[in-house]
Amino acid sequence: MGANDHHESFPWKHIIGFLLSLVLTFAALWAALSSGLPLKTVIVIIVVFAVIQASLQLFMFMHVTESDSGRIQTFNMAYSFFIAVVVVAGSIWVMQFVL
Amino acid sequence: MGEAAHRYDGTLPLEYRTQExxxxxxxFWIFLGAEVALFATLFAxxxxxxxxxxxxxxxxELFEVKDVLIETLLLxxxxFTCGLAIFEMRRGRLAGLLAWLLVTxxxxxxxITFEIREFIHYVHEGATMQTSAFLSSFFVLVGTHGAHVSLGIGWMILIIIQLLQRGFTPKTARKVFIxxxxxxxxxxxxxxxxxxxYLLGMVI
Incomplete structure (x- = not known):
């Protein structure tokens, strides 16, 4: 469990998380600006990269699963992301008929 | 709780020692869930x-790749350095914690400096909050995030002062963690x- 992190002597988890975040940031930048892929493909790729990077923050840096309430914390964040997807995707979908 | 009870003998990090x-x-996790919902409405x-x-x-026409990339890498x-601060705290090293918090x-x-410069630059180009629906929603979304960062800076300064005054206690450790x-x-x-x-704006 993450609560025992203080036994480690070197912050491997943080360094791996940071390096992966950098790779994802530059990969998303490349996909958007220089890959020449179709727009829809680009959007899917950069959104997937963003979700992966946000998960890295939550699991590698914030240790969302640690402590006795780890399960509640994880469910709480998963539910809030579900709400976010419903609000954002739902708004875009419903407003395309109006605007 | 029963399974965890035997870990309260000092092996549990300082910030988890008391029930409070x-x-x-x-x-605070539940609050962060509410923040996700808040930002979701602004993104929508x-x-x-x-x-x-x-x-x-x-x-x-407006966004510059270089400026956005600098802001992204800084944050x-x-x-990352904030994560290292917590890592040092869990090793019981106050100096390491303070140093990484300061870097953070x-x-x-x-x-924040780059973001304010970016906003000023836009306003000088005639792109203000009143110019269009795009810019109103842009400044509200990115500005709300910037306001959060500014608040975070003030908050962290206060925590550092408290750490200097009181050192490691279950209370200060919990505040640093939050x-x-x-x-x-x-x-x-x-x-x-x-x-x-930014990426979507530059690609569409």
Whole structure:
């Protein structure tokens, strides 16, 4: 469990998380600006990269699963992301008929 | 709880030692869930309106890759150094904790400086909050995030002062841990601003 992190002597988890975040940031930048892929493909790729990077923050840096309430914390964040997807995707979908 | 009881003999990190601290941390996670919902409404507004540019500039005309990348790297690195601060705290090293918190603060201040310069630059180009629906929703979304970062900087300064006065206690450890959760969360929001505002704006 993450609560025992203080036994480690070197912050491997943080360094791996940071390096992966950098790779994802530059990969998303490349996909958007220089890959020449179709727009829809680009959007899917950069959104997937963003979700992966946000998960890295939550699991590698914030240790969302640690402590006795780890399960509640994880469910709480998963539910809030579900709400976010419903609000954002739902708004875009419903407003395309109006605007 | 039963399984965890035997770990309260000192092997549990300082910030989880008291029942009050554990509830404070859980409560803060629930608050972060509410923050996700708040930012979701701002993202929804922006994504519905960002192509309504009226007579003002479009996202593609306005955004500069270099500036956005500098802001992104500053905030991402500050989130990393904030993680290192907690790592040092759990090793019981106050000096290491303070040093990394200070680095985090400086990187956060650098981020805010670049963001304010970016906003001023836009306003000088005639792209103000009143110019178009795109710019209204842009400034509200990115500005709300910037306000959060500014608050985080002030909060972290106060925590550092308290650490200097009181050192490690279950209370100060819990406060440091909670401000670190807040700081990482700001980077989570920025990842989506980077992707859905800047990258999407430059590609469409």
């Amino acid at each position: 601290s554990r509830l404070n941390i859980l409560g 507004t922006y994504l519905v309106l960002f192509q309504r540019t009226g007579s003002g500039p479009t996202a593609g 991402l690195t500050s989130s 603060l400086l990187l956060g201040a650098g981020f 401000v670190s959760l807040y700081w990482h969360f700001l980077d989570v929001v920025w990842i989506f601003i980077f992707t859905l505002v």
